[in-house]
Amino acid sequence: MNALPLYVSILFFCVFTSCKKKDETKPDKDVTTGLHVKDGQYLADKCGNKIVLHGVNMGSVYAVNFGLKELEEIEKTGANTVRIILTQNYQDWQNGGKLTIVTGAKIEPIITSCLAKGMIPVLELHDFTGTTNVTNDLPKAIQWWTKPDVKSVLLKYQQSIIVNIANEPDNGAASDVTYRDANLTAIKNLRDAGYTCPIMIDAPYYGKDYVFFLYQGKALIDADPLHNLLFSVHAYWPTNGAFENYSDVKIRDNFKALKQSGLPIVLGELAAADIQNGLAYNINYRLLMKLCQENQFGYLAWWWGFYNNPDANNQLSMTNDGLYSGLQGAGFVIAYDDVNSISHTSKRACK
Template identity: 30%
Template structure:
């Protein structure tokens, strides 16, 4: 089989350029929430975690004038460091996190993805890059299960795919599920449609397992049976909730410790990771740090020597931890 130019999907799996199965096992890095970046970052510490992928938070506009300046040169350097460490970079734009309206993809984000200076950087790293077009954009169940809203979700993503592919970028595009990423079941309805609307048919479908009030576990087997290329772009040990109009960070306890409100459905991230290991399904832990919820940071200070209890489990659990289950691939 001739080597491909990029990573690519086949059925429910992501494959390397040479056709080897790649099961993503990694972490999220909220890069721009760390105001010490640039020039510093935690990538050398993340590389010691055994992760084979890192989901990198980026913004077109961070939205805070006090945030130190960052540039495409800084992004270029980060992507190079990921490749050197054999960690697949998954580049995500967080500007529209949990926005209801998917039309904003094309009015606010696609012009960044397709600008000539950005395309030049992405093309440089396209052989090992995954584009996560937007973080958690679009409502469905939260919009009353509206068919019109679901149709718009598919159409807006299809338009965005066309725009990005027209720039010669053929690497996988990751699409987050609706309802802040939580609604895995939606992919059973429209996942194949999304894939077929991409000229390259090179799509990863990403769910975020904040499932204190949503039971997504039964849908995993159904997605496997449907051969959908599912990955869990975020898993975590805590889930936020809005209480009396204010966000309470880490309100729900998703690790069974009882250090917070226990979900009525009994969901734990540990049970999820055991299921994902069984099905050879990829996942990325939120997050290395920083984070508004201290218990949700894998490292308490960004170094590999200061793992939290959650971080210790994600890295070293003998059944599903990164040290046991993450396998790296040469990217350069």
């Protein structure tokens, strides 16, 4: 039998080997080598252990030295995570409050400090809180995350961090479709930029509208080529608020619906009160903590408090001097003095 012509042989080789069409449904990266969302349902560490986030929010951009002292104190709670509040610019209190750009070099010590203490850094951008135009402003957040100096640092640690695209980037003005599409574009742009870490998305309407995830959560996960998303609800659900009331029955129903969704849910902000028009309206935070534990949802308390910048403290600060020994009231309860507190429930990721 005569041999096939050379060009025919090459054609067959291409068709059956290197010229095969790429399967676009398969991720390009193996995210299981670091923090990852398993089966679109829960966060897991690189060892495959389920990680339920229990920690606090910490205002790095309002703290002296970006809160490195505060991180030492937060570690004493046993927290397995800290949500780090960032802005594109900050007032450098070590240099007279000069307005200064937040750079990757400024962020890196926070990341390394958290990781050295066994706490997962959740990095969030705070500039677009309560925006009236998420379609316009979420791309600005992505521009910041993909700045060369910021991106180069974060990609070094992305097996161990979570990126929270933007804090509460909607004041209730966006429709579900608008909010979904803005986040779909943001997810795609972050993945195209090389981010493979878990991406956290806040609910619309200042993070409170958990129902959005019930209807749009699966579409967001399916659209992410890595299926590596976390959904954050900010549970400012006061018992008798100025605008809304949340009975214990209503809160239980909310949790039931979230649990039945099977989605990877975390309460990205849990507080003792909702501040409305300058007044504090009490939240049944103990019930929130209990239901988080029963449903294996994580929670991050709002917020820690400041050591060298006490003027930044307010009525929701867990400690007014930034020290573990200064924990007071609800802050003490959330951090330590409850069966569902951080100290009693937090388990850290494997190293």
